[in-house]
Amino acid sequence: MRIVCPLCGERSHTEFRYGGDATKKRPAHGTEDRQVWHDHVFLFDNPKGPHREYWQHVLGCRQWLVLERNTATNVSGESRLATDAVTR
């Protein structure tokens, strides 16, 4: 599998480390409802198809990326820096 890093270009996925589902939104600080935290930490959509996920380019620029990848085919699409994805 190949992943396009926005800074380094197309590389083997072995240069990257998977970092989980990027569509999850961390509950606000001070959230007291334990169910909210449980769902955030433990539950996954785990779709068979398009998936937005974090990867870190550990053997490259070491930046965290948000990658669009299809889990049914492993075809990966657009990636952007996670910092951009968060501030956008």
Next chain:
Amino acid sequence: MSDRYSALSLARHALSDAPWPRAWRTPEPKSSYDVVIIGGGGHGLATAYYLAANHGIKNIAVLERAYVGSGNVGRNTTLVRSNYVLDGNTQFFEFSMKLWEGLSHTLNFNVMLSQRGQIVLAHGPVQLDVLARKGNIMRLNSIDAELLDRDAVMKLLPYLDYSTEARFPIDGGLLQRRAGTVRHDAVAWGYARAASSLGVDIIEQCEVTGFEISQGQVTGVRTTRGPILAGRTAIAVAGHSSHLAAMAGLRLPVESHLLQAFVSEPIKPFVDHVISFGAELFYISQSDKGGLVFGGHIDGFNSYTQRGQFAKVQTVAECAVALIPSISRLRLLRHWGGIQDMTPDGSPFICRTPLRNLYLDGGWCYQGFKATPAAGWCLAHTVANDEEHPLSRCYGLDRFERGAELDDYAIGNWTYKQ
């Protein structure tokens, strides 16, 4: 219905021209069943068998998307063992081991259990201490375990790398003699045949596309072969548990990951045991056909592709050669990938769900195959009584809320690191 296999039936068939009957019936789906089990793998078929054999429920359908044996029951390294650490896991997998020991007789089908012994290696004194603790826990639970020092391992496994150049020196190991291998296809076929002969309808080429739900209760399933009403419905589709659960509006603590396994070209008898490397996740045994069967860690990111990445092939081959240098020139003959449910604590689910009359068997991580008989036994109990079996109470969907995780390898809350 198939007749009973015996020396007599073998002789009778040898003398007659009549072909052997099919091992299981291929009925058309009925419009309604007492229990519908989604997934015709080892777990689904075992559940159907034990529902019929232990609980007297005979009006059962097992729905299989492809064909019996096409999923993970045929995509593993066929190992069975019961060397766990945490209460819950220890007792459950030992129960499974005991069911394995009688399974060929129970099913009247030779599943070729070979209790050749499994040795987990230690590559340092600290690791040997950890194995000693594990062995003590096993023995306290009446499970066989023997701690081996370096000399004892050398005697049993003379072909490992004991040289001073070995990347991971071998300090000892933990042996479970009752552990071993089972022919995995035979497990699927044996349960299918035994369940079918008790009246269970096994319906292949029948994919579930949705659930009928009214007032928080599952009343049936929609399939590619028409709707089927169900008194109770069980999901046993590990690898695709999230996919099925999503059709019922449920989210699970599961991510789907890919695990590869490999078979080398056949060689003469060489590896007499199951060996687990201690420096990396790697395990090896030799099949009856002579191929070395081995596997490693998951690929590391979620995937439903059933097609592995080359990087893992390389890592696993490196482990193999680091442990047994003499196999460095063996060629890989076959290689496959299976999709497994990975959970945040590495332990499975056999339980009720938030929807009434819907039950779940999933989240099996690396341990689905060895759990097959016990999982079927416990899920059958759960479905029949609408209550978890005492041995699988620890495998509820609510265990994360309760702080009752079962993280046997103490890895932490990452599905892709379990």
